[in-house]
Amino acid sequence: MSVPEYFVLDNEDRMPRIGFGTWQTSDDVLEKAVDAALKAGYKHIDTARAYENEATLGKALKRWIGDDEDKRKELFIVSKLPPGGNRPELVEEYFQASYNDLGLKYIDMYLMHVPFSFEHVPGDLHPKNPDGSMKVDLTTDIVSTWKAMQKLKDSGKVRHLGVSNMNEEQLKRLCEIAKPECLQVEVHILCQQKPLIAAASSLGIPIVAYSPLGSKALADMLSTKTGREYPSQLDLPAVKEIAEKHGRTPAQILLRYLLQHGVAAIPKSTDPTRIQQNINVWDFELNEAEFNELRSLDQGENGRICDFSFFRGVEKHPEFPFKK
Numbered sequence: 380m381s382v383p384e385y386f387v388l389d390n391e392d393r394m395p396r397i398g399f400g401t402w403q404t405s406d407d408v409l410e411k412a413v414d415a416a417l418k419a420g421y422k423h424i425d426t427a428r429a430y431e432n433e434a435t436l437g438k439a440l441k442r443w444i445g446d447d448e449d450k451r452k453e454l455f456i457v458s459k460l461p462p463g464g465n466r467p468e469l470v471e472e473y474f475q476a477s478y479n480d481l482g483l484k485y486i487d488m489y490l491m492h493v494p495f496s497f498e499h500v501p502g503d504l505h506p507k508n509p510d511g512s513m514k515v516d517l518t519t520d521i522v523s524t525w526k527a528m529q530k531l532k533d534s535g536k537v538r539h540l541g542v543s544n545m546n547e548e549q550l551k552r553l554c555e556i557a558k559p560e561c562l563q564v565e566v567h568i569l570c571q572q573k574p575l576i577a578a579a580s581s582l583g584i585p586i587v588a589y590s591p592l593g594s595k596a597l598a599d600m601l602s603t604k605t606g607r608e609y610p611s612q613l614d615l616p617a618v619k620e621i622a623e624k625h626g627r628t629p630a631q632i633l634l635r636y637l638l639q640h641g642v643a644a645i646p647k648s649t650d651p652t653r654i655q656q657n658i659n660v661w662d663f664e665l666n667e668a669e670f671n672e673l674r675s676l677d678q679g680e681n682g683r684i685c686d687f688s689f690f691r692g693v694e695k696h697p698e699f700p701f702k703k
């Protein structure tokens with residue numbers, strides 16, 4: 380099954396279906412990783428205000444682009460409105476902080492990171508109560524935030540607007556104002572999001588899969604906290620067997636599966652060899668039997684890793700998107 384290398388957006392801009400993730404990467408490591416990713420051919424790079432690394436990414440991008448406008452045009456840079464900015468009167472301020480740090484004339488895609496919000500505490504993107512729970516603001520109105528985000532497009536500083544971590548009902552609510560141009564959600568072999576992908580597809584919204592390799596760092600952190608075990612997706616027998624047959628790495632099989640599943644994917648790595656391998660997924664295909672075998676590994680909601688339990692208290696928010 381051949382897969383296009385881009386999602387073509389409504390104005391004909393192209394969002395590459397393999398992108399580079401930057402979450403949980405320290406500044407010194409990130410700069411080198413972004414250099415390696417750009418050299419390896421990645422054009423789509425994903426960041427967020429909440430990752431607290433946009434200035435470092437901006438530095439690496441500046442070095443890569445120099446004065447070459449064409450080099451800038453080839454890239455597709457994504458950032459996200461953090462939970463503290465999820466209220467109409469603060470959208471502009473939070474966006475501007477990302478915009479300044481990235482140092483670009485425009486950002487290609489700006490996403491509402493989550494449908495819940497934290498209290499706005501200047502200088503603290505993850506404000507906590509003394510008991511360690513998050514300072515959650517229960518009054519979030521995602522429709523008002525979405526309306527305020529639309530105004531960013533008028534400034535020319537952002538070309539496309541989308542959302543992340545939303546469910547089908549929330550997507551439909553936002554579509555009444557304007558269709559999100561992208562939905563970024565957790566998708567991998569153990570949480571394949573089949574109903575949500577079908578719903579987004581019928582609304583004409585492209586899906587970008589985050590944690591496409593099973594987010595080892597997050598899975599390890601949650602496992603230590605809760606005792607729950609998260610199987611290593613790279614070590615699943617079916618994945619390893621198919622990888623051997625194709626002479627590919629397990630990560631390449633997981634990513635190729637997602638492409639054939641109809642979504643884009645933004646794997647994160649800090650290792651130049653793995654960074655290169657993760658984008659080399661265009662010159663082989665999974666056959667129908669292999670695809671179906673991997674499709675059957677889906678655990679649905681039980682396979683979800685990023686349930687935001689690390690933000691204690693958000694599950695009580697009326698817009699918390701995931702239901703067991």
Ligand SMILES: NC(=O)c1ccc[n+]([C@@H]2O[C@H](COP(=O)([O-])OP(=O)(O)OC[C@H]3O[C@@H](n4cnc5c(N)ncnc54)[C@H](OP(=O)(O)O)[C@@H]3O)[C@@H](O)[C@H]2O)c1
Pocket residue numbers: 399400401402403425426492543544563564588589590591592593594595596597613628630631645646647648649650653654656657685
């Ligand atoms: N919108 C949201 O709420 C949200 C949430 C989570 C993530 N994201 C985005 O999605 C991106 C990707 O998700 P993620 O970072 O959670 O996890 P991921 O990409 O599923 O997994 C990253 C892990 O896999 C390892 N890895 C990468 N390539 C590998 C390979 N070829 N072989 C073996 N191991 C490999 C990395 O280690 P090494 O670095 O050592 O290679 C790292 O430990 C994030 O960085 C972020 O940009 C968005």
